[in-house]
Amino acid sequence: MADERILVVDDEDLNREIICSVLCQAGCECHWVNSGTEALAVLRSDGGYSVVLSKVIMEGMDGLTLLSQIRKTHPDLSRFSPLNRISSLAFRKASI
Numbered sequence: 001m002a003d004e005r006i007l008v009v010d011d012e013d014l015n016r017e018i019i020c021s022v023l024c025q026a027g028c029e030c031h032w033v034n035s036g037t038e039a040l041a042v043l044r045s046d047g048g049y050s051v052v053l054s055k056v057i058m059e060g061m062d063g064l065t066l067l068s069q070i071r072k073t074h075p076d077l078s079r080f081s082p083l084n085r086i087s088s089l090a091f092r093k094a095s096i
Contacts, residue, residue: 008032009039009054009066019053036061040069047074 006028010016020030031049033039037060039052052070056063070077 004028004050005048006030006051006053007039007042007049009034009036009052009058009063011035011055011058015055035059036063036066036069039066040073043070043074043077047077049077052077 006023008016008019008023008030010019010032011034016032020032023030031042033042035058036054039054043049043052052066054063054066061069
């Protein structure tokens with residue numbers, strides 16, 4: 001996994017910070033964006049990523065739509081299935 005160039009797509013600051021910190025400690029080069037739209041723009045201008053790690057549920061373009069768009073516009077990236085999805089769900093304790 002070292003020396004991989006990874007694009008992290010997540011609309012939550014804390015998630016991005018934790019994910020990129022772990023990836024950097026593992027020797028990866030990590031870049032992040034806030035949305036699927038931003039991810040597509042980055043991939044259009046710089047397609048040198050080996051992995052795209054995207055949150056599933058986001059405002060605007062969700063992670064599954066992003067995955068579909070990447071497969072259409074970057075078949076070289078999606079050929080090896082380096083497209084990964086993450087999901088963060090918050091659970092609240094029910095008030096009694």
